[in-house]
Amino acid sequence: xxxxxxxCLMHYHEIGLKGHNRSTFENRLMKNAEAILxxxxxxxxxxxxxRILVFVKEGTSYEDAVExxxxxxxxxGVARVSCGYxxxxxLEEMYDAAQQALADAEPFETFKVQARRNHTDFxxxxxxxxxxxxxxxxxxxxxxxxxxxxxxxxxxxxxIEGSTYIYAWTIRGVGGLPVGSSGRVMCLLSSGIxxxxxxxxxxxxxxxxxxxHFSGRPQTASTSEYLVDDIAHVLEKTxxxxxxxxxxxxxxxxxxxxxxxxxxxxxxxxxxxFMVAEALARKVGAKALVTGESLGQVxxxxxxxxxxxxxxxxxxxxxxxxxxxxxEIIDQAQELGTFDxxxxxxxxxxxxxxxRNPETHAKLDRVxxxxxxxxxxxxxxxxxxxxxxxxxxxxxxxxKKLARQ
Numbered sequence: 219x220x221x222x223x224x225x226c227l228m229h230y231h232e233i234g235l236k237g238h239n240r241s242t243f244e245n246r247l248m249k250n251a252e253a254i255l256x257x258x259x260x261x262x263x264x265x266x267x268x269r270i271l272v273f274v275k276e277g278t279s280y281e282d283a284v285e286x287x288x289x290x291x292x293x294x295g296v297a298r299v300s301c302g303y304x305x306x307x308x309l310e311e312m313y314d315a316a317q318q319a320l321a322d323a324e325p326f327e328t329f330k331v332q333a334r335r336n337h338t339d340f341x342x343x344x345x346x347x348x349x350x351x352x353x354x355x356x357x358x359x360x361x362x363x364x365x366x367x368x369x370x371x372x373x374x375x376x377x378i379e380g381s382t383y384i385y386a387w388t389i390r391g392v393g394g395l396p397v398g399s400s401g402r403v404m405c406l407l408s409s410g411i412x413x414x415x416x417x418x419x420x421x422x423x424x425x426x427x428x429x430x431h432f433s434g435r436p437q438t439a440s441t442s443e444y445l446v447d448d449i450a451h452v453l454e455k456t457x458x459x460x461x462x463x464x465x466x467x468x469x470x471x472x473x474x475x476x477x478x479x480x481x482x483x484x485x486x487x488x489x490x491x492f493m494v495a496e497a498l499a500r501k502v503g504a505k506a507l508v509t510g511e512s513l514g515q516v517x518x519x520x521x522x523x524x525x526x527x528x529x530x531x532x533x534x535x536x537x538x539x540x541x542x543x544x545x546e547i548i549d550q551a552q553e554l555g556t557f558d559x560x561x562x563x564x565x566x567x568x569x570x571x572x573x574r575n576p577e578t579h580a581k582l583d584r585v586x587x588x589x590x591x592x593x594x595x596x597x598x599x600x601x602x603x604x605x606x607x608x609x610x611x612x613x614x615x616x617x618k619k620l621a622r623q
Contacts, residue, residue: 222318225271225303228247271304293456296392298388302385305384316375317355326370330366333375355373398612402427402505403505405417405427409562415551418550426612433467448559462608483573488518498602510537512539523579
């Protein structure tokens, strides 16, 4: 049995539903993947018939190829990743490659062959190819059983554009759209559980997330800033964050606490955060704000309070978790890899000067009346000027151009 060129195939779903601009999404996904896989044993990539073909360096072990495929599966836009082989449109080569691919998929008890011929220049049709390759595998794996419905392993044989791609090992991807295909958003990013996953969910819809973290510094320790940096490094592994602005917010919260009725403090904190986030968003060309809020989860997240806080900005505010319960969010944080970081205790501005009985049904006219006494025209420019940018690796961003913004 010969050894064939090892490959990985990145399959996508939603991109395939696009019309005339489908190639734009494909190219964006391929550029993102090329950057994220720098340092992995990749020879080259190219687009083929509704997927991206990744040629793996000669001598790469199956285990290393699988490790690389697991990274690919976390890239937004990728629906599925398969490890396998490429061979000529030759029946004997197909038999050998299929045998190798099925051996890679051990352990398993049942299998079936799923053949597909995209071009009629190959004389054997899909149904006959299924039977021929299946018969060969049965001879070489006599202890295994063929099962047509829900087998342990499917051996795919795809005859496409002059070559044959054969694979049995497959892992599910995160799906969605490639980062950089849906514009920029500004995300209010804390060191807590919810907001990092909200950032990732917007990245999965093709947005380029920028973050703004309101630190309690100098009124609290800067612990939350280090945790946010750790979170951003998790997100950047798959190109899901471009920059995080750290805004020292503690002195302004202290001033609000001294001037605003206790029950309205949280509302004022949030409104000022939104105003600063909007100013930073316009600075980098972001078209919306993003938060990790879930309806009714805490006092600031009632319908009335959300409405009053929304009125502080002219930008749309996306809340991907608005109808999600905490258990679901925790599950997603664990899957993303940020849960353990977010579970570490850190004093932050959200708990600083917390009132005993916060308002849960705020009224905008009352809030505006109280807010009028605050020097927001001075505070907002000061806070924007104090914002400390921290850049992370996002292949969809031109950082030289960003530096001029």
